[in-house]
Structures are given as C-alpha cells and as structure tokens.
Amino acid sequence: MLTFLSSPKGLSSITGIFSLSLGTILLGVIIAFVFADNRINNGITGNIYKIETQFNLPNGEQVNSSQAPAALIPALSSLNEIKRVGITHREIINVLHNTTEIKEAQVYALDEAAFNMLSFSSNGIAAVENNQVYLSSTFARQLTNNPASLIGQTLKLGKLGRFQITQVIELDESLSIKPDLMIAFASTFEPVIQSHYGNWYDTHVHLFVELNNNTSLNLDQVVLENAPQIPGAPFTPSSFIHLSKRPISQLHYDLALPDELGTTFAKSSLYLIYGVCGFSFLLGCIGFFSAVSSVQISHLERIKTLLSIGGSYGQITLSALLDNKLSLLIASVLSLSVFYFGMQFLSAEFPLLTILSTAHMWIISICMLLLLASMYISIICLVIRKIVASQEDQTISRSAGVSTIWMTQLTIVMQTLITALVMFVAVSVTYELFSAKQADYGYDISRTHYAKLDGHNDRFPTHIRDNINTNHGRVSEVSSWRPFDKSANYISVSTAQQKLDEQLTPVHYFFAGPTISQVLALEVISSNQTTLALDKVNNDDGKTRVIVTQAFSKLFDNIQVDQLINHQFYADFGEGLTNIEIVQVVSNFYLGKVKADFDPIMIVLDDTKANTLLVKHDSPANLVSQLSLNSSEQALDAEFSDLSKIVFYLLFVVILNIVLIAMNTIANSLVDAERHSDSLHIMKQLGADLTAIFSFIFKKNVYLYLASSLIGVLLGYIILYQQLIPLDHMQFSFYHYALSLFVVATLIAFIISLNFGVISKKYLSE
Known part of the structure; x- marks a missing residue:
C-alpha cells in the first residue's frame, strides 16, 4: 500500500479521484443555490x-x-x-x-x-x-x-x-x-x-x-x-x-433593512458561495488534469510503443478511458453520496435550500453526473492528445517525459494562483468577521443578558426588575431596546423651541428605566443633579428626562460634551412639543453592528414603555425562573449568523483544497524526479549535493510558485480593495492584507518544502 502511494501513478490516481469528486460536489452546491434562488417567489407575477x-x-x-x-x-x-x-x-x-x-x-x-x-x-x-x-x-x-x-x-x-x-x-x-x-x-x-x-x-x-x-x-x-x-x-x-x-x-434578498419580511439571504453571501465553489471546481478540474498527466506520463513508454506500431490517437485515448473507468465510478459514487449527505446539513443551516423538491435533487444529480463524465472524458482526451503530439517521431528513452514538463508547470501555475487568491480573500474575510465579533461595543456585552417580555409579564415589567434588584442587588433594568435589535427609532431634536422645524436633527432613541447606564456599565461623563433628576423620571412636570451619549454633542457645533447638561432641547414624541432635560452624558456604545463612527443615542427615561428586561450578571439563569434570558453574545452570533456559516464552510473547502494541492504537489514532484532520474543519478555520481540537485530539478517550479502566488495575492487584493464582491459593508485594512499575505506565504513555503522532501527521499534512495 505504501509502495502504491509513493509511486507517481498510485498517488496521482487517488488525488485524481478526490479532485474530481470535490469539484463535482461543489458544482452541485452551486447548482442547488441557483435553483433555490430562482425558484423562490417565482410563482408571483412579474408586475x-x-x-x-x-x-x-x-x-x-x-x-x-x-x-x-x-x-x-x-x-x-x-x-x-x-x-x-x-x-x-x-x-x-x-x-x-x-x-x-x-x-x-x-x-x-x-x-x-x-x-x-x-x-x-x-x-x-x-x-x-x-x-x-x-x-x-x-x-x-x-x-x-x-x-x-x-x-x-x-x-x-x-x-x-x-x-x-x-x-x-x-x-x-x-x-x-x-x-x-x-x-x-x-x-x-x-x-x-x-x-x-x-x-x-x-x-x-x-x-x-x-x-x-x-x-x-x-x-x-x-x-x-x-x-x-x-x-x-x-x-x-x-x-x-x-x-x-x-x-x-x-424580496428574499437581505438588504439589511430592520423590518424586512420573510426569509432573507444576502446577495453577498450568494456571491461568496458561488465564488468559492466556482474556484474550487476549477481547482478540482486542474487537480484531475494534473493527476491524469502524471498517470499518463508514467505510461509514456507504452504510449510510444503503441505509436511505433501504428496505434492511433483514438485507440490510445480509448485505452486510457477504460484504464480509468474505476476512477470515474468511484468519483461518481463519492460525489453523489457526499453531496446528498452534505445537503442535509446545508439545508438546516441555510433555509433558502429547503424549497428544493425531490425533482430538483434528481435534476441536480443528473447534472452532476453529466458534468463529471464530461470533465473526465475531455480532460483525459486533452492530456492524451498533448502527450501524443509531443512524442510523435521521438525515440523511446527513459527521459522522454521531459518534453511534457509544461503540463506539470501549467497545473502548478493554475493551482497556486487560484489557491493564493481564494486564501487571500478567505483569510481577510475571516479576520474581519472575527474582529467585528470581538470589537468593543461600548457596553459590557459579555455580562448583558435580556428577555423579551412575552405577554404574561409585560403588564408589570418594573415589578420583575424591582424584585431582581431587591433580592440580588442592582443588576437589571427595563428597556424598549435589546442588544442587536434591528428596529430603529428616530426623533428630531432642536435647541430652540420656536425653531424646531428649522433645526431638525434626527437621533436614535429608546425608552428605559433610570439605572440603564449602570446595567450596561456605561461611563458617566457628566451629570446634572443626577440623583434628584432620576427620582423625578415619571413626574408629570412637562419635562422629558433623558440620558445621551457623547456622540450627541456632534449634532451641535457650538455645544461641548461637558456643556450638554446645561442646555435645553426640544422634541415631539407624538404628543406635542416637550422640553428635554439631559440628566446624564454617558460613554458611546453601539446599538447594533460596529460602524465607522458612533451614532448619537438618546435614552428616554420612561420605564412604562419598556418591553425588554436587561440583566447584568455573569450567570443570570438563577435570578428569575419565569423568564428565558438570552445573552448579548448569542444575539451577536445571530447578527453574523449567515456570514459566519459561510466563512466556516469556506475555510473547510479551502482546507480540502490545500490537502489536494499537497497531494498533487507530491505526485508532480515524483513525476519530475522520475523524468530527471538519469540526470539525478549522474549528478550524484559526480558528487553534487542535495541542494544542487534540488535547484537543478525544481528551480523553475519554485519560480512558478512564487510568481503565480504573487499574482493570486494581487488579484485577491484588487477584489477586496475595489469591493468587487459585496461583503456586507466589510472594511479591510493593512492588518487584513498583511495576515492574508503571511498565510499565503506560509502555504507556498509548505509546498516548496514538499518538493524538497520528495527529492531528498529520491536522493537517499539512489
């Protein structure tokens, strides 16, 4: 078994099966998403x-x-x-x-x-x-x-x-x-x-x-x-x-609207899926091309013998197709089995796929088999044609395979370029997703939990809050906002009562109880007789008392943060103009996803309009038994849910491609060593060391790895910098590109080391 895998033919055969299968499976995934995307809402008239x-x-x-x-x-x-x-x-x-x-x-x-x-x-x-x-x-x-x-x-x-x-x-x-x-x-x-x-x-x-x-x-x-x-x-x-x-x-495309109807799926997610699967399909084809080339080059003497006795291109091609029929059968069974098994998981992760019927699955299966057979036949025919063309009128020699070296070099260029491109994009997207989820949201997200009041307890939400605070210390407050709530309320605020319409300044606002800043662990920048004002929150004295964030001062050029509490503001909450009194200015925080800048936020101190309980605690489950509390971190995960799933599968596919590239690299190296076996033997007899032999055989390959990876990195950079793939407003910086470049460089170094390992083994065995 080890002998089989250490030979160019054996390892290439295994690699070819996996390359062909992976490409076919991912092509099936593309077809499934295309069918689902086209089928949804297609029964409604186009007008x-x-x-x-x-x-x-x-x-x-x-x-x-x-x-x-x-x-x-x-x-x-x-x-x-x-x-x-x-x-x-x-x-x-x-x-x-x-x-x-x-x-x-x-x-x-x-x-x-x-x-x-x-x-x-x-x-x-x-x-x-x-x-x-x-x-x-x-x-x-x-x-x-x-x-x-x-x-x-x-x-x-x-x-x-x-x-x-x-x-x-x-x-x-x-x-x-x-x-x-x-x-x-x-x-x-x-x-x-x-x-x-x-x-x-x-x-x-x-x-x-x-x-x-x-x-x-x-x-x-x-x-x-x-x-x-x-x-x-x-x-x-x-x-x-x-x-x-x-x-x-x-209608099913997610436009990041806070009140969208029905099942939604971001177009950027579809593009990412199509791109990764499409490139992986191409890599699968290239991998199979490389594997077939290695296998047929190992049969080079047989091909030359057939040509010398009058064998035609058609006869040689038919013989090659029949020799690889088992590979086609294994790849077909493996592709369909893994695809059907994988679709069970994908359908659970992406509801868009649940609308595919049994008929659709049969059509996808037939398409996969037809495309697999087409790739199998066309690639083998192409390889045989090129080998026959390069070997006609040549004498049979042990080193005749050198004339087919361009085939190996072509696969090196294509595989390395595509892998570098996909890895560069994948690493940057993953790092940005991780950074966004680990960002400082301005409040104690790890200790903030919430419960959406459900109809039984929303009659007296303040009683629940007071009960928790009395028995466990001040750890809860009621609010009309919960972490990563997609709804957004705006109100226009003015500094002049008589000029409200002339100085419209919309700001985010929500309702909450008086201790909201303590529950969210916000820093109090300044306060205006805080204790007295907070005690009067629900008094009917014609004033609306609020807490504002630092960013509120950006709305008014002539008002500094520390002076906000000394100004009067006016707004209309639907019941006529009201006087707004700022009782606290607190540190900035995000209501939803991290943006480039903090939004101005106004918290209206009115606990009668709350529909959510916010709890600040490490383990709040034992605080109140009748409520099901959700953590803010769960809400954060849900906010990035689709992209997180896609990135996970993207990385999984990239890892599979790296494994296949490693197998192809070893197989190609074995073929190159076999091509140059005479030269290697002579150089060793003349006293050449391992480094000199490696340089002689693989120097061009190393240049190809470096050049093609550089082109792949450049293309990946252009895709991200020019935002050719819309990725939910992700922003990429030098750190993203540097990390991606480091990962690609590490992969190329690993591939080159595999070449060195193969030639070392060959050198020691001579």
Missing part, C-alpha cells in the same frame, strides 16, 4: 413590486425601511399606471388557544389586494374577512396534530381580541413570506393607518403595487407632486424621501 423607503437625514446618515409612508397609499391608488395597491401590516403577537400559548407568532394583517398579490393560496381561497383568521398549516400543527379540527374554533391574538379560525392554508414552499396567521387589515389596523395618511416623514405599512402592462412607475415624481414641504426645514421632500420599488421575485 408586482414592493415599495421601500430611504430617508436622507440632514446629518448625512440614511434611514432605510422595508415599509412605506401611509401617505403613499392614496397617492398611489389614484395613479393610472397602477392596477392595484396591496397593504400589509405585520405584528409579532402571543397567540392563545384554550390553554396553549404560542409566543411571538407572526401575524399578518392584509387587505384583499395584498392577499391575492402574494399568492398565499393556489386553491382560489378568498381573502380573509373581518374577525376571521387563517392559519398556516405549519403553525396549526403547533396547536394540534389534526389542523382541520381547528376550523370554527377561536384564538386570542394578544390585545387584538378573539378571532374565528376559518381556514388552514398549506403555504406554497417557494414563498419567502410565510406568515403564521393572517387577519383582515380593514378591521384591525386600517383606522390607525388612515390617521397617518398625511404623514410622509415616517414609515407605517408594507406596500405592494401591481403595475398595468407596459407601464412604469416614477416614485420620485410621486414624492415631488404629493409630499408637503415642512416650513423652514433645511431640505426638500424629494431630497429627504427616496422611494424604491423591488420586484417581488427579489
């Missing part, structure tokens, strides 16, 4: 679009939302270009059925147009009516094993009241939007939304439009003609409000 919003703030920031202003509804409904407008409102509600409660169910309130547009049912079921609720079959099975028995029964949907179950719908698997429950929009949220028909400067509802055939929709013109100018505002409606329409077939 349907979702309206999305971007607010361009005066300070240069942008606020993006999957929703649209309610004022857009009457404006769009009057346009001739639009066939119909669909309205959807989503709520996360606790559902009670008898004594069974399902927490955080997704309830969609839809009008008839939205229900029909989204094609929730292919059986012609009418849209849901007032006081009725439709259940998805998946949700219904959480209540009973016999979903049909639920029809006619009632459910309590949080504060919305009781609804009668009239349908259990089997949702189309290809839909990215999969609500748990559907209710009528008219009887639930329509009055509230109608009250905002004059408001263009906030988002309220998810809007879908179906265009008439051969028409287009100019949303900028709609804003220009309908949105009112705020008196004295330093912007126009058309510069502040930017509306866009997204085809429904692309």
Whole structure:
C-alpha cells in the first residue's frame, strides 16, 4: 500500500479521484443555490413590486425601511399606471388557544389586494374577512396534530381580541413570506393607518403595487407632486424621501433593512458561495488534469510503443478511458453520496435550500453526473492528445517525459494562483468577521443578558426588575431596546423651541428605566443633579428626562460634551412639543453592528414603555425562573449568523483544497524526479549535493510558485480593495492584507518544502 502511494501513478490516481469528486460536489452546491434562488417567489407575477423607503437625514446618515409612508397609499391608488395597491401590516403577537400559548407568532394583517398579490393560496381561497383568521398549516400543527379540527374554533391574538379560525392554508414552499396567521387589515389596523395618511416623514405599512402592462412607475415624481414641504426645514421632500420599488421575485434578498419580511439571504453571501465553489471546481478540474498527466506520463513508454506500431490517437485515448473507468465510478459514487449527505446539513443551516423538491435533487444529480463524465472524458482526451503530439517521431528513452514538463508547470501555475487568491480573500474575510465579533461595543456585552417580555409579564415589567434588584442587588433594568435589535427609532431634536422645524436633527432613541447606564456599565461623563433628576423620571412636570451619549454633542457645533447638561432641547414624541432635560452624558456604545463612527443615542427615561428586561450578571439563569434570558453574545452570533456559516464552510473547502494541492504537489514532484532520474543519478555520481540537485530539478517550479502566488495575492487584493464582491459593508485594512499575505506565504513555503522532501527521499534512495 505504501509502495502504491509513493509511486507517481498510485498517488496521482487517488488525488485524481478526490479532485474530481470535490469539484463535482461543489458544482452541485452551486447548482442547488441557483435553483433555490430562482425558484423562490417565482410563482408571483412579474408586475408586482414592493415599495421601500430611504430617508436622507440632514446629518448625512440614511434611514432605510422595508415599509412605506401611509401617505403613499392614496397617492398611489389614484395613479393610472397602477392596477392595484396591496397593504400589509405585520405584528409579532402571543397567540392563545384554550390553554396553549404560542409566543411571538407572526401575524399578518392584509387587505384583499395584498392577499391575492402574494399568492398565499393556489386553491382560489378568498381573502380573509373581518374577525376571521387563517392559519398556516405549519403553525396549526403547533396547536394540534389534526389542523382541520381547528376550523370554527377561536384564538386570542394578544390585545387584538378573539378571532374565528376559518381556514388552514398549506403555504406554497417557494414563498419567502410565510406568515403564521393572517387577519383582515380593514378591521384591525386600517383606522390607525388612515390617521397617518398625511404623514410622509415616517414609515407605517408594507406596500405592494401591481403595475398595468407596459407601464412604469416614477416614485420620485410621486414624492415631488404629493409630499408637503415642512416650513423652514433645511431640505426638500424629494431630497429627504427616496422611494424604491423591488420586484417581488427579489424580496428574499437581505438588504439589511430592520423590518424586512420573510426569509432573507444576502446577495453577498450568494456571491461568496458561488465564488468559492466556482474556484474550487476549477481547482478540482486542474487537480484531475494534473493527476491524469502524471498517470499518463508514467505510461509514456507504452504510449510510444503503441505509436511505433501504428496505434492511433483514438485507440490510445480509448485505452486510457477504460484504464480509468474505476476512477470515474468511484468519483461518481463519492460525489453523489457526499453531496446528498452534505445537503442535509446545508439545508438546516441555510433555509433558502429547503424549497428544493425531490425533482430538483434528481435534476441536480443528473447534472452532476453529466458534468463529471464530461470533465473526465475531455480532460483525459486533452492530456492524451498533448502527450501524443509531443512524442510523435521521438525515440523511446527513459527521459522522454521531459518534453511534457509544461503540463506539470501549467497545473502548478493554475493551482497556486487560484489557491493564493481564494486564501487571500478567505483569510481577510475571516479576520474581519472575527474582529467585528470581538470589537468593543461600548457596553459590557459579555455580562448583558435580556428577555423579551412575552405577554404574561409585560403588564408589570418594573415589578420583575424591582424584585431582581431587591433580592440580588442592582443588576437589571427595563428597556424598549435589546442588544442587536434591528428596529430603529428616530426623533428630531432642536435647541430652540420656536425653531424646531428649522433645526431638525434626527437621533436614535429608546425608552428605559433610570439605572440603564449602570446595567450596561456605561461611563458617566457628566451629570446634572443626577440623583434628584432620576427620582423625578415619571413626574408629570412637562419635562422629558433623558440620558445621551457623547456622540450627541456632534449634532451641535457650538455645544461641548461637558456643556450638554446645561442646555435645553426640544422634541415631539407624538404628543406635542416637550422640553428635554439631559440628566446624564454617558460613554458611546453601539446599538447594533460596529460602524465607522458612533451614532448619537438618546435614552428616554420612561420605564412604562419598556418591553425588554436587561440583566447584568455573569450567570443570570438563577435570578428569575419565569423568564428565558438570552445573552448579548448569542444575539451577536445571530447578527453574523449567515456570514459566519459561510466563512466556516469556506475555510473547510479551502482546507480540502490545500490537502489536494499537497497531494498533487507530491505526485508532480515524483513525476519530475522520475523524468530527471538519469540526470539525478549522474549528478550524484559526480558528487553534487542535495541542494544542487534540488535547484537543478525544481528551480523553475519554485519560480512558478512564487510568481503565480504573487499574482493570486494581487488579484485577491484588487477584489477586496475595489469591493468587487459585496461583503456586507466589510472594511479591510493593512492588518487584513498583511495576515492574508503571511498565510499565503506560509502555504507556498509548505509546498516548496514538499518538493524538497520528495527529492531528498529520491536522493537517499539512489
């Protein structure tokens, strides 16, 4: 066995099988993602679009939302270009059925147009009516094993009241939007939304439009003609409000919007998967080419003998194909087995793949087998043709294989270049992901835990806080924000009561209890009679007391951080203009992912509007038994979930490629040593040392390794620097590039050392 693996033919055969199998498997993964990407939402007509919003703030920031202003509804409904407008409102509600409660169910309130547009049912079921609720079959099975028995029964949907179950719908698997429950929009949220028909400067509802055939929709013109100018505002409606329409077939792409609907998957993740798998497929082909070259070169004398007795290129090729038929069979079985086994894990990791049916899997399998057979036949034919062409009219000699050395050199260049490129990108992306997850978020993320209040305990959230703090010391507070919450609330703040509209300065804000800065372990920079002011948090004296971060001072050029507590500010929280009193200025922290700069944050001290409990503790599980606490680190992992999974698989594939390259390197080195066996023997007889022999045989290969790896590194740098692959706004610096270069250099040194190891063994055996 060891003799077989130490021979060029034996090792090349094994390497060829694994190279061909790996390339085929990863090609199957590409096809699977392409099929899934094309199938999702493909049952919905192409004339349907979702309206999305971007607010361009005066300070240069942008606020993006999957929703649209309610004022857009009457404006769009009057346009001739639009066939119909669909309205959807989503709520996360606790559902009670008898004594069974399902927490955080997704309830969609839809009008008839939205229900029909989204094609929730292919059986012609009418849209849901007032006081009725439709259940998805998946949700219904959480209540009973016999979903049909639920029809006619009632459910309590949080504060919305009781609804009668009239349908259990089997949702189309290809839909990215999969609500748990559907209710009528008219009887639930329509009055509230109608009250905002004059408001263009906030988002309220998810809007879908179906265009008439051969028409287009100019949303900028709609804003220009309908949105009112705020008196004295330093912007126009058309510069502040930017509306866009997204085809429904692309609704599953993650645009990092805080309120996206349904299953989402980042396009950048798809590009990364396609790129890594595509390059690995190419490496597999090159590896198989290298393996076939090594095997056929070891058969060189037989090929020359066949040529000398009149054998044709076709006969030699057929003989080579039959010699390798076992490799084809093993590669086919191995590829399909690993692919089907791996798809079980990938489908669990990436929900996008769950929509693939059995028919799709059969089609993918057939495509894989056809492509594998095509690669197998075409590569063997190519290698035989080149060998035959190089050996015709030459005499048979032990060193005749030197004329085929270009084939080995070609595989060296291609393998090294592609591997260096992929590794350079992979290491930089991995390092950036690790850096982002290990960054300082400004608060004690390792000790901060949270519980989303679930309907039972949100009646008295402050009682839970007070109970924990009394029994365990001050370790908890209530808040309307939780770590890495994607929702974002903005409010305009001004320094002048009479000039609010002239000095609009939007800032992030959320509600919390008075000890929020202690629970988050924020540093207090300055305070304004903190104890007295915090004691008056809930007093009705016409003031709204807040805590602000240091970055708040950046909004006002003439106010320093230490002077913020001495100024009066004004804002409107929807109940008229209110006087804002800053009681604390605290250190900066991030609400979500790390950005280049800290956002200004205003914490409104009002514990009556909280829906989350924040706990500061190393092991908080024993603090309160009735709550399920989540760690901020888990929320951080979830925030980077898709990218983390992709990077993990990317590194796994890179490692497999490194193993195959190492095997190919050893096989190629054995072939080179065999080619130069006569020269090696003569040089050793003349007293040449190991270094001189290595330089004679492998000097060109070393130059090829260095040159091709340098080109690969350069291409990888260009890809990252020019952001040719969109990677969720990742920023790469000198440290990323230096680490990637070091890893690539280490790999090249390892490959060169393998060459030296092979020639050392050959030298000692002579």
